[in-house]
Amino acid sequence: MRFQNRVVIVTGGSKGIGAGCVRVFAAEGGSVAILDLDEGAGGRLADELSALSPGRVRCYGCDVSDGGALAGAIEAVVRDFGRLDCLINNAGIHPPAMSIDETSLESVERLMRINFLSSFAGAKFAAPHLRKTKGTIVNMSSMTAVLGQEKSAAYSASKGAQLSLTKALALELGRDGIRVNAVLPSNVDTPLMREWAATLDDPESALERVSQMQVFGRMASPEEIGRVCLFLATEDSSFVTGQGIEVEGGASLDY
Template sequence: MAAGTRYAGKVVVVTGAARGIGAGIARAFVDSGAQVVICDKDEPGGRALERELPGAAFIFCDVTQEEDVKTLISRTICRFGRLDCVVNNAGYHPPPQWPEETSAEGFRQLLELNLLGTYTLIKFALPHLRKSRGNVINISSLVGAIGQSQAVPYVATKGAVTAMTKALALDESQYGVRINCISPGNIWTPLWEELAALTPDPKATVREGMLAQPLGRMGQPAEVGAAAVFLASEANFCTGIELFVTGGAELGYGCKASVHTPTDAPTIPS
């Protein structure tokens, strides 16, 4: 099947699509022949991508605001007449913070964005996805499965996204709606670059990020986009799965203890 026809005639909503992974996903679906709704709070970035991608439409939406999400779905249906796939990519990774540095309010705000925003969009999209026997793709994270230091709230929200994916897959199977998630590892995005810039040695941080993968590099947003198109267009017997797009970062052993962790060396026979 030609790349431009893999998802031809389908309508896809992508949240957090103005840049980074979301923009990579939007481009991949446009390349597959789909009509894509670019959803984001970043109107200048969303409009710029709309101009770049033929057939794409930008709709402003803050996924933490229920009325925004309702409007997003209604305008999508009004314009295109159908909905085949939603990709929940909108989210945020705070800078590193130890547990005692977090606040309940900050945790709550991250839950609103990373978890409840995903749930709200799915809830309003489901009546239309049931009609088209469409599918949902949630963007989770590798760290939701393996953990991450100084990131308790983020890890908790992404672990919940993965768990919610599996529960929804069970509920929606009776309607022929598939629910899957993608868990990226280190993907080179503007957010990754911004977080690295906050560290004492950004170049060393980026190199550490590259070396975390056996493949020796970070992923690209286009590679997450390719995985999303595969799940939407060809993975018809897959539901409730977590697809790692990580370059193998979760494989093998490595140095996990910090220099401050108490150690207890085994007694080595002489």
């Protein structure tokens, strides 16, 4: 029960890595607020876990790329749950592989709003509440932030922006006792991963190739990423801030 009597917001918590975080924090007794566009899936997950967990799990419909909506949702969570101990800025999208010549500036702007601005805005609106609890922020970046990715310049840049934000904010908010870290997964078996593979000619062999990038010959599960987020959200990591934790199953080894 490492998160009992504490409250976490997980953006994009209805599915994939976010849902893995929700499951891990709920199992540790935490109260969990899911902020997601997909209220149906988030509501079903909340109902399932509320029946099992001592904490409360609730879904709030929210488009995190809309700063006003995000501010309103964070205030609603604090009103309903009474406090905020951790914000996990996880919601994000990965556009299909595209060269820079094929990528419109409008699509880059939209991507940056969803993947980056939402993390900045989430931190901004959560900070007043996190100062009271000496809470934590976890930004879901990606190994593409440090390694790049073919035909994914805008996506990689959005993940790099989250990592730089993590370091700068850790300095600024550390004075108030708030720790800020990022998690950089390589390949995680989520709906996003499977939707990306489905855009390719041979989805099955693409998923196999992606699995073999890790030394274990498989992708991470969402819960494996969730457990690292739990570590970063508790006193177990009390001297860790401003770090990008590479949770990549050895994918970047053997250069």
